[in-house]
Amino acid sequence: MIRIVITGITGRMGSTLLRLARDTADLRVVGATERPGSSAVGLDAGLAARLGALEVQVVDDLGRALDAAKADVVIDFTGAEVSVGHAKACAARGVAFVCGSTGFSPEGLAELAVCAKTVPIVAAPNMSVGVNLVIRVAAELARVLGPGFDVEVLEAHHRMKKDAPSGTALRLAEVLTASLGRTQEDLTFSRHGQIGARPAQEIGVQTLRGGDVVGEHTVYFFGEGERIELTHRATSRDQFGLGALRAARWVVGRPPGLYDMADVLGFQGNS
Structure with a gap:
């Protein structure tokens, strides 16, 4: 059983990931986050995402979510700037990180690379x-x-x-x-x-x-x-979510490093 935390659970991708993970036998959602000030904070994550109760409370800080639950991996599609902060929170706690956000600045990519020296990170602009x-x-x-x-x-x-x-x-x-x-x-x-x-x-x-x-x-x-x-x-976001869950399974237990979906899929000699 892989224990995951999902960020931004009321967003398009966050709610998709929560639904797909809920219906997957080898994954367990142990944490969920939303931005500070969101009306979802404090609610059950499943109810906040209109999926039915999951007995996981939404918090407004990834560090708190990780401190409260023994997680194996965080899956994040929140946005480049926020994702960098989430990568740092994972690095500080030794938790693997899967990131599907786009629009990173060169500085943001450099910060991800620094975090990847401590924990394994899969970062890809498209998880499909x-x-x-x-x-x-x-x-x-x-x-x-x-x-x-x-x-x-x-x-x-x-x-x-x-x-x-x-x-x-x-x-x-x-x-x-x-x-x-x-x-x-x-x-x-x-x-x-x-x-x-x-x-x-x-x-x-x-x-x-x-x-x-x-x-x-x-x-x-x-x-x-x-x-x-x-x-x-x-035609739907499910294929992005399914790819992210595949990446989450793959990255747990890997050595620190910055990986992409070519690594997850086992492509050799990818350009």
Whole structure:
């Protein structure tokens, strides 16, 4: 039995994780948090998330939750700035950490890396197994097709998403630049006006926002006389939650280090 603490349990991902963990035989929720001032603080976590009583009280501080329960791992999708603080709380108490937040600054990523010297951390912009397979395939397609194809990344998310491009789109851009031997300077994030002909080295990364789109990512490979489109469409948040639970099972007992979903899924030689 793996004992988990879930943060932000009334949010989209927090409530999804709570429901999935509740229905999973080898996992037990032993702690739950919400932001200070939330009306959920002090309530039963299951009732706060409209799932039925779980006999776990919501608190407004992860450190308190960890001090009150013997947890093996924390799962967190709260947001980059808050997630860094949660990683520090886990590092201080020797608890593994699974983080699906996006939008980290370079400084935030550096702080995660420092925490990972003390505890094992899985941090990934997208926990979906399907998306991570798409990332791997995109890297291989870019390597095989080579410089003769123009590459573009298009992502779409709901109107409430705060960061752009999505963390998944940025990860796709990262593996594509690595496969093609290009650099961050070759990435173009917007186009407007008289921009001239498309540079041969360019990789475009474009963003759409609207409605309730859970998440869509497409990589286009444009060649002469042919086009390849590699697409992943998420229709619910369950696949993110299931991937995070898979990461939680995997990370418990690992040595300290900063891991990603490629490690969880056993990919070798991932770009």
